[in-house]
Amino acid sequence: MDETRVFSVSELNGLIKELFDHTPLFLNISVRGELSNYKVYPSGHHYFTLKDSESSLRCVMFKSSAMHLRFRPESGMSVTAFGRISVFPRDGAYQLYCSALMPEGTGDLQVAFEQLKKKLDEEGLFDEAHKKPLPDYPQRIAIVTSSAGAAVHDMIRILGHRWPMSKVLLLPVRVQGAEAPAEIAGAIRYANRHAIADLIITGRGGGSIEDLWAFNDERVARAIYASEIPVISAVGHEPDVTISDYVADRRASTPSNAAEIAVPDASEQRQMLSSVSIRSAQAMDKRLRQMRSETENLRSRRVLRDAGAYLDDRRIELDHLRDKLGASMESALARKKRDQVRLAAALDAMSPLRVLTRGYAVASDENGRIVTSTKMIRKGSRLHLRLSDGGADCTVESVKEETEA
Amino acid sequence: MNTEKLSYEEAIERLNKIVNDLEKGNLPLADSLELFEEGTALMKRCTELLDQAEQKVVMLKKGADGAPVELPFEE
Numbered sequence: 001m002d003e004t005r006v007f008s009v010s011e012l013n014g015l016i017k018e019l020f021d022h023t024p025l026f027l028n029i030s031v032r033g034e035l036s037n038y039k040v041y042p043s044g045h046h047y048f049t050l051k052d053s054e055s056s057l058r059c060v061m062f063k064s065s066a067m068h069l070r071f072r073p074e075s076g077m078s079v080t081a082f083g084r085i086s087v088f089p090r091d092g093a094y095q096l097y098c099s100a101l102m103p104e105g106t107g108d109l110q111v112a113f114e115q116l117k118k119k120l121d122e123e124g125l126f127d128e129a130h131k132k133p134l135p136d137y138p139q140r141i142a143i144v145t146s147s148a149g150a151a152v153h154d155m156i157r158i159l160g161h162r163w164p165m166s167k168v169l170l171l172p173v174r175v176q177g178a179e180a181p182a183e184i185a186g187a188i189r190y191a192n193r194h195a196i197a198d199l200i201i202t203g204r205g206g207g208s209i210e211d212l213w214a215f216n217d218e219r220v221a222r223a224i225y226a227s228e229i230p231v232i233s234a235v236g237h238e239p240d241v242t243i244s245d246y247v248a249d250r251r252a253s254t255p256s257n258a259a260e261i262a263v264p265d266a267s268e269q270r271q272m273l274s275s276v277s278i279r280s281a282q283a284m285d286k287r288l289r290q291m292r293s294e295t296e297n298l299r300s301r302r303v304l305r306d307a308g309a310y311l312d313d314r315r316i317e318l319d320h321l322r323d324k325l326g327a328s329m330e331s332a333l334a335r336k337k338r339d340q341v342r343l344a345a346a347l348d349a350m351s352p353l354r355v356l357t358r359g360y361a362v363a364s365d366e367n368g369r370i371v372t373s374t375k376m377i378r379k380g381s382r383l384h385l386r387l388s389d390g391g392a393d394c395t396v397e398s399v400k401e402e403t404e405a
Numbered sequence: 406m407n408t409e410k411l412s413y414e415e416a417i418e419r420l421n422k423i424v425n426d427l428e429k430g431n432l433p434l435a436d437s438l439e440l441f442e443e444g445t446a447l448m449k450r451c452t453e454l455l456d457q458a459e460q461k462v463v464m465l466k467k468g469a470d471g472a473p474v475e476l477p478f479e480e
Binding site for chain 1: 452
């Protein structure tokens with residue numbers, strides 16, 4: 001570089017800014033100090049100075065970051081500021097572009113949060129593999145939240161608007177205070193034990209970090225993890241992230257958002273149904289057109305073009321068939337004949353006529369009735385005796401009735 | 406299949422399968438027609454369910470025997 005070169009102020013400030021912006025430490029830095037000269041401009045940006053006993057640092061927090069503050073910063077507060085150090089070229093001054101502020105004192109909650117988060121993460125409570133899919137069309141939705149407050153009403157209203165088919169079961173619990181974690185965890189376990197729903201939403205509306213603290217409780221986290229029923233966690237506003245959010249099957253940014261995630265939208269379903277209706281009609285139409293063109297094809301084929309040839313072919317087939325049929329008929333007849341001979345022999349063996357060869361005779365009267373009793377005849381009756389090889393006509397000389405002993 | 410008894414989810418599932426089968430276009434005409442008719446009945450069922458749906462909201466309390474008891478929820 002030419003040592004005699006003269007820079008403009010803008011060029012130099014630009015160069016210095018480059019230098020800052022390429023220093024990794026400056027891109028993500030935490031600074032502890034006391035707030036002073038804290039001002040909120042109408043633009044929504046926050047301007048302040050961080051200082052200690054010997055030094056001070058100019059800071060700016062843009063509206064987009066400032067809106068996530070959970071507390072109201074005031075001059076005199078001890079804080080830790082997070083952000084990046086860069087140069088404001090217009091003034092030739094470096095400053096902290098602050099993205100978050102944490103007050104000293106409530107910092108212990110943050111520490112507790114980080115510790116629990118780390119512990120549960122290591123135990124696998126946040127594993128994606130454990131997360132259950134939400135039902136597409138939940139029939140019963142259990143809401144574990146306070147029965148007071150806007151959150152429950154927002155959820156019921158949105159669920160009812162989008163998907164009134166789902167039944168809503170409210171399990172009222174306290175969502176803040178010392179009792180809250182046990183109640184929330186208990187309600188989630190109760191819902192599972194009695195299988196009352198196919199989806200659970202648990203959460204609450206916005207509040208301070210202390211208000212939301214129940215959802216950073218280990219008991220709640222473990223109840224959500226153990227739930228067989230999929231759980232949507234819906235705590236506070238968009239930037240609030242709790243342990244429940246990490247362990248739940250799905251995180252919703254707000255309770256209203258949970259209701260949107262939980263159910264399909266009836267009007268979208270109607271659109272889907274009408275598109276399905278169109279698709280099936282089109283498919284059917286296509287099938288029919290295809291059928292018509294197949295018919296056209298057939299018509300142009302030999303069968304219909306040359307009926308004579310077609311009939312000749314059928315005649316030849318018929319002859320072959322008749323041949324085969326004849327052969328099988330003959331063998332069937334032969335088999336029948338053999339069967340009949342066997343049957344006649346069997347019948348013959350059982351015939352009463354065979355008994356006659358052993359010396360018995362069958363007597364019948366003039367009307368051909370078999371005579372089985374003396375009551376059927378009297379003197380002078382004409383009888384016919386059937387013998388094994390012929391018969392004889394006789395006249396009764398006398399009738400003797402045998403009296404039973 | 407009796408479409409009158411199906412839940413919305415069951416009806417939608419079956420309906421999607423039918424439309425996919427119809428769109429494949431390789432079924433005999435008679436089967437296609439049968440499916441088409443079933444699909445029409447299913448669409449009617451789904452629309453009915455959407456039209457008739459009325460949100461039910463109850464509050465659950467633990468009863469004396471521990472089993473849940475449904476109470477009306479006053480909004």
